[in-house]
Every structure is written in C-alpha cells, then in structure tokens.
Amino acid sequence: MIQDFSATAECAAALDARDALAGYKQQFLFPQHNGENSIYFCGNSLGLQPKSVRAAIDVELNSWQNLGVNGYMKGDNPWLFYADYCKPALVKLVGAAGVHEVTVMNALTVNLHLMLLSFYRPTASRYKIMLEAGAFPSDQYAVETQVLMHQLQEQDAIIEIAPRNGEKLLRTEDIIAAINEHGHSLALTIFSGMNYYTGQLFDMAAITKVAHEAGALAGFDLAHVAGNVPVKLHDWNVDFAVWCSYKYLNSGPGAVGGAFVHEKHTNTQTPRLGGWWGNDEKTRFKMEKGFIPKPDASGWNMSTSQVFNTVCLKASLEIFEQAGIHHLRQKSILLTQWLEFLLQKITNIGFEIITPTNPEERGAQLSLYFKERGRDIFNAMSDNGIIVDYREPGVIRVAPAPLYCSFSDVFKFYSILKEI
Structure with a gap:
C-alpha cells in the first residue's frame, strides 16, 4: 500500500x-x-x-433521581453489577480467557500498587524487580516505594534496562539478556507494554516467556496499549497487567482503571489487600469478619463500583465493540x-x-x-x-x-x- x-x-x-x-x-x-x-x-x-456519553450519564442520573438506593438493584443498569458491563469488551481488547480474568476498578497507579503487593514478594535470594529506564514516572515511583516498603535498597533491588549508547529504543535481545543475567535474583519484571516517550511497543510475549524461564513473574503497564493495540495476555501467560481508560479508551479525565490477572493466580490463596467489593458475593452481605475473595480478578476490587466514573468507559466500549x-x-x-x-x-x-x-x-x-x-x-x-x-x-x-x-x-x- x-x-x-x-x-x-x-x-x-x-x-x-x-x-x-x-x-x-x-x-x-x-x-x-x-x-x-x-x-x-x-x-x-x-x-x-x-x-453518546452525555445521554449515558443522564441515564444514571435519572436512576439516582427516581430510584435512590434502589438503583443498585433496579433501573436500566443496576449499579450492583456496573463494573461487569465493561468486562466482555475488555476481554477482547486485552486477550483474556474470559471475564474472570479482568476487572474494572480504581485508577492506574492504585491498581499497579495493588498488583505489586500481590506479585512482588521478594525473598532473601530473589528480590530484584526490572523495568525499562525512562518508564513513566508513576511506574518508577510505584516500584521505588514498593522496594522501600520491603526495606530494600533501590540501587540493589531495582534494575533499569536502558538503550545502547547512541540509541533511543530498547532491543528485545538486550531485555532478554538482562533477564537471563539477573535471573537467579529476579522476582518480577514490570515493563510498560508501550513506552510513553518513544512509542515503542515491547515484545510482551518474549519478555514473559524468558521471565518465567528465569523463575520470575511478569507484569505490564498497558496505559498506552489498551484500546490501541490488541494483545493476548492469557495466551502469553502474562501474570498481571494494569491500564487506564482515559487515553485510547476515551473514558474521560481520571476515568476508572482496569486490571488483568491470569486465571492461574485468581484462586483465593494469592495474597492481596481486601475490601468489601472484592469479597465473595455469596457471603458479602452477611457482613461478617473474614475476607473471602472472589475467585477471579474481581477479588482485587476493594470499594463499591464507581458508577459515574465508569459510565463513560461503558459508553466508549460500546463503540469499540462495533468497530x-x-x-x-x-x-x-x-x-x-x-x-x-x-x-x-x-x-x-x-x-x-x-x-x-x-x-x-x-x-x-x-x-x-x-x-x-x-x-x-x-x-x-x-x-x-x-x-x-x-x-x-x-x-x-x-x-x-x-x-x-x-x-x-x-x-x-x-x-x-x-x-x-
């Protein structure tokens, strides 16, 4: 062409x-x-x-006006299940095996911290975390503070992979070589799916494969990928990923974020912070002690669905489904x-x-x-x-x-x- x-x-x-x-x-x-x-x-x-967003917001405003708290169970889009309305489209965008591997919640960096709390579990011998040099500042801050929370030294625990001298892009072979070099002490890789500055799309399948071969887990920040490039997170065996929805997903400033958790980790044994909205729905309304997470990605949800912060995403995803x-x-x-x-x-x-x-x-x-x-x-x-x-x-x-x-x-x- x-x-x-x-x-x-x-x-x-x-x-x-x-x-x-x-x-x-x-x-x-x-x-x-x-x-x-x-x-x-x-x-x-x-x-x-x-x-379509303005009318979509009006629908929920009308439910609030006419139903009050009953909007959680009645109305055009009962709020109790609001996050679920976005999941089928997200499954296609990120290549999940099903709605059990995706969830809608919080914002990007909050979700990144929640995933790091679950999947960055350093030990005395395997404690290093790897990302690209020049990652978006929020990713750098998240990794830096997570390492400090574990009372580790940044210069020892954080590995940043930079382009070769005179180059602006990272070579996949250099990423793979670095993972292999540090494999014995590497706990997690957390690359951007796409670097915000250069626009380089990383080979997530190759990074995940070599990270697993080295005994580490692999996660990704898909802020510049979601709604931009189709990916196959489940098939690539990615452990987790997070994204925002205000960029290519056209959901408005500060819109709700999302997360992917591979089904191999969605069992109730994977450690996480608990919240009422992540509790198993069969026992949630018993209002009892003892957090029992839902056995899917929604087990990482913490708070009530942000209806008015999700309605724009729902409207936008309807367009993605059509296109x-x-x-x-x-x-x-x-x-x-x-x-x-x-x-x-x-x-x-x-x-x-x-x-x-x-x-x-x-x-x-x-x-x-x-x-x-x-x-x-x-x-x-x-x-x-x-x-x-x-x-x-x-x-x-x-x-x-x-x-x-x-x-x-x-x-x-x-x-x-x-x-x-």
Missing part, C-alpha cells in the same frame, strides 16, 4: 474513501479552532468525548505509515522519528525528536489548531487515533508542519 502513497490531498481523500471506519469520526466531539474541528492527535494522553479492535489496528498501521511517509517529505525542519519504523513495534503514535526549538514548534502547532503534546527533552508526540482521526487529518497536519 505504501508504494501507492503520494503527498497530495487527493491521496488522503482516496484513503478516506476506502476507510470502512471513517464514519466513527462523527461519533466524537472535537475541540474547536476558528470554528472548525481541531486536528486532534493526542489520544495517547486524553481521548475525545464520545457523543472491532483488529479493524482499528489495521487502520492505525496504515495511518502511521501515511504519517511517516509525509513526515519524510519535510526537510526544512530538523527532527528525528524515534518511534520504531516497523509498524508491528509501535501503536498509533510517532514521537518526533527535535534537537532544537521543539517547544517553539509545538507552540506553533497549537496556534494552528493542532493538538499534540510535548515531552522533555524535545519530543512532540503525534498520535492519530484510528477511531476518530482521518487520513485527511494527517495530510492537514503535514501541510501545516511543513510551513512552520
């Missing part, structure tokens, strides 16, 4: 005409610039609002190939695409590294109705989400950038 590209508006229009998902753009609300839709390439930071994550992935690959093709035509601005060129090693994001004036160029993009984001030092992250971005949007972005 790439050989058919030409840097013209006509090529963009032809790509849009062949796009079976083009109509989904009309299901989202766009920030405005000079009376027109902005070019919104920031779904990797905050997804757009589905038009299909594998169809979205196909469009995403073509969108970023189109974007990359056009960016290579720009010679008047000095930048480097630091995201992998192989579409199988990236999602809906290209990170552009500007050695000079990156912030100025970002500001100029903003002044021209382009919404992207900037990360120090010098990276502008460009993420055309396939649900609501078109090939013509990409061409407009290119047309503006080459004039800057």
